[in-house]
Amino acid sequence: MGRIETVWVGRGGQGIVTATYIIANAAIIDGYYAIANPEFGAERRGAPVKAFLTISDAPIEDQEPIKMPDVAIVFDDKLIDLMRFVLDAVRPGGYIIINSGKPPEEVKKIVSRDDVYIVVLDAIDIARRHVKLDVPNGPLAGAFSKVMGLPKLESIRQAFENQLGKAVEENFAATKEAFETATVIPPARVDPSARPKGVISTTSAFLAGPYEIVEWTAVNKGGVVFPGTSLHYRTGGWRIEKPVIDHAKCIMCRKCWLYCPDDAVIEAWREVEGPRGRKFRMKAIEFDYDFCKGCSVCAEVCPTGAIQMVREI
Amino acid sequence: MSEARGRFGGIREKIYIRRHHITLPGVKIAEEYPGLYEYASFELPQEEFFLPGHGLCASCTIGVIARHMLKVLGPDTIVVNPTGCAEVSTVVYPRGNWAVPWIHVAFGNGGAVASGIEAAIKALKRRGVIDSTRKINVVVFAGDGATADIGFQALSGMLERGHRVIYVMYDNEGYMNTGIQRSGTTPFGASTTTAPAGRKVPGNVTHKKPMALIAAAHGIPYVATANPAYVHDMVYKFKKAAEADGPSFLHILQSCTPGWRFEPKYAIRVLELATETGYWVNYEIDRGEFRVTMPVPKRKPVKCFLQLQGRFRHLKPEEVETIQAVVDRDVAEINKAMGREVIGPVDPSLACITPRGK
Incomplete structure (x- = not known):
């Protein structure tokens, strides 16, 4: 199968780091090699978080951030606009898995790409019913397993046991339901030779607002910030x-x-x-x-x- | 400091439960107080100096404390902010949300920097650079780690030298910024990452450091404990601290969603329960007069406060009893110091969560 590169985008507290660890763990149980590394700023619960997960059948030696993923998983549909650069960087023929309560057609319109598979599921609803928490990581792991064909559901269950050690049955039930109910919208056309619109830049990934990137010489003297600048951060x-x-x-x-x-x-x-x-x-x-x-x-x-x-x- | 041995059947270590000494030299009990804090009407300004757009967790009560602090102290305030949750999440380089002069200092020197700022203002007033009648408040807004543990000597020096600085300590009972490590104010029985609950040891084995009483022992004009769930009480204490002629120290309890592990919506409820169960007593020592500002006629059992939080979930019934005994002892000490019953007896018939209109 070669090498699958994925980017997971969500908010702190939604279990995004745990989700990548679970998939990596399950892939290793299946006999693949996997590496998961999260990336986040100094912020708290609720702030945007990005995590990278690579699965391969050969040993992985590089730990670099992923520029052009095969799969992007979005934990929160309100992040689509903020994290547009991640969706734009998905390779044609790749997958975008989105957690949303909206109808799949509407989500497709928001994503506005027709050369990738779009997978839509209401993971919050599934998680609330089974785990009684707003953590959509279990269902999204199930959707990942469905569209990629790996890791096996049984390995995910084993990974839950290794990683969480508690509430295994509830989480696994949520994963299984997502595996069965996720909606997949196939692409209209796939041009495998095409390149994605952009790549994921490694700097200032979380800056939201009318900021411009300047050289270090143009930074405010003494690192001064001005009152009211936080109002740009919605x-x-x-x-x-x-x-x-x-x-x-x-x-x-x-x-x-x-x-x-x-x-x-x-x-x-x-x-x-x-x-x-x-x-x-x-x-x-x-x-x-x-x-x-x-x-x-x-x-x-x-x-x-x-x-x-x-x-x- | 009292010592209990083998309280948890089989544990060999000593468990130290600190004893509060309210009977400090020079502290006398205030006269009968007609509940001013409870019924006084006050007007809070509409202006906000703690602007929205910060990165604190949803439902973090640091926001409530800082908003009301700046509403009372006004725009002529300089905030000194040692490292902590409040610092890393409110000011991230291109943006900042404090609408007053603000400086970030290292973990250990909040008190020292504030002393310097206060002395500089004094010197500039003497030279006529600043209008000498202008009242400028200097506030240190520090967490429990930057006050009780790391910044303690700078704080003690500031109090002892008598600089006119308001020291506000928001106490979330641990190093929540770096991932829930134990601090000097973590209560007995709480599970943290450096004091995890195991089969034998029930989490943290020491009890809270009585920071307000330690500060009061310096003989400073104003010391108080406050709780953001009782905003009227907290606001009056900020006002009194600003009027004090010398250093003042405020110890404010603050609920932490990820660290205490409760649902975000209970941020205020859990603080209310802290006072209603007698776990947290709102008092002040105003020029050597001790006074409980938030009397509780009938207490709820401390179990009500503990059961909302995931950090106490592992406790066995006998360990809850131990915490109840610690709270009972502290309350008895306060009642004895006041000479009458300000915090009432435990009434198990009270509902843990008082229903609000639905």
């Missing part, structure tokens, strides 16, 4: 669920505003219609979806239950 993409407020139940106690760690709860003027058709403006709680990380603290502290969390991806 953390809204981190969330799985978004808060929605029912204004009829809200009593304006502003507890959500007090406890929001991201300053994403704002007081805004809202136009409402009175009983006799009179229009007036009143203050109301709204959310800043550019920065809300979807931690559900506001819904938990709400004394009247006016805030509900609605699934987004």
Whole structure:
């Protein structure tokens, strides 16, 4: 089979590093050689993470980052725009595996490539049903096994036992369901001699916003950063669920505003219609979806239950 | 320091449970206090100086602490930030989210740098460079590692020299930034990567270092413990610390989602339970007067606080009893010091999670 190079893209806390270790472990049980190396910045749970996994039938001697993968696995469909350069770098005839609650046709439109296989599955839903957690790594490992034909499901189960040591049955059930239900959209045309649109650059992979790459001589003196520069960093993409407020139940106690760690709860003027058709403006709680990380603290502290969390991806 | 031997049947090591000594020399008990913190109305400014767009974990309460701290202290504030979660995730080179002057310093010298800044401001005021009536707050915003362990001597020196600096310690009970290692404030029984729970040893075998009382022993004007779940109480303490004429020290509990291993939505709930179970007591020592600012008429069993968190999941019932005994002893000491019952007895009939409207 030669050599398969894969790039896994997700967010911290989704089990992306564990997923690559499990696939590598399972491939080694099957008798292949595998190497998995994650790459992430100084950030926390929820920030974008990239991991590389290479499987080969000959010993692997290089540990370099992968430039043009055969397979890209995306753990979160909101990362597609941010990580467009990864999808563009997939070789024609390769695979893009995406975790999304959207219908497969819609996902295909977002990906906007017709020379690769697109695999869509709702891994969050599967994981919630089986593992009771928002970690889509087990189902995505199953989808990987389905489209690549390796590693074997039984080896994945063995790898779960080696790697996790607990909740093996639940995770394996999720993997198996994904193996059976993932939707595969074949490409319209494949030109094996074509080259992908770009390669994955090794620098500034996580810079999101209007930044430009400058030489070291043009860096601010003393490493000074200016206030307000963080506003370019939209953390809204981190969330799985978004808060929605029912204004009829809200009593304006502003507890959500007090406890929001991201300053994403704002007081805004809202136009409402009175009983006799009179229009007036009143203050109301709204959310800043550019920065809300979807931690559900506001819904938990709400004394009247006016805030509900609605699934987004 | 009291010593208990063989508490866990078969363990040979000594288990040290530190004893809090509230009866510090020169500290007397405050007069009856009419619950000002609980009922006072206050107005928080709308302006934010801790801007969104930082990389803290979803539901990290560092954001809550820093937002309210800067709302109270205002724009004339200089923040000194030793290494820690708050530093690495709020300022990543091309971007920063503090809308006030901010400096990153090494792990161990937060107190020393703040002393220097305060002395420089004093000198510039004397020379007439800065208006001498202008009030500039210098704040150290440090974690428990940068305060209780590594930065301790710089802190002690700063307190002893009497610089007018507000030292805010957010205590997430471990080195959460580098991957959940044990620190001096990790509680008894918590499982961390350097004090893992095994078959014989139930995680960490020492109890929290009483940092607020250590700071109070320096004889500084204002020391307090606070909890972000009780924002009104915390905000008043920031205000008092800013008004103090000399160093002030605030020890603030902060919940950590990956380190304490609870669901992100319980970030505030778990802190509420810390106070409701008597595990964390909000008190202040204001010019030598000791006062509990958040009385709890009836306590919940400490099990309520422990069962929400994955780091205590391994505990056996008898180990939970040990933690309950430690909490009972600390509460009894505080009640004895206050001379009346401010933190009530355990009432097992109380529901662990008080339902909120749904």
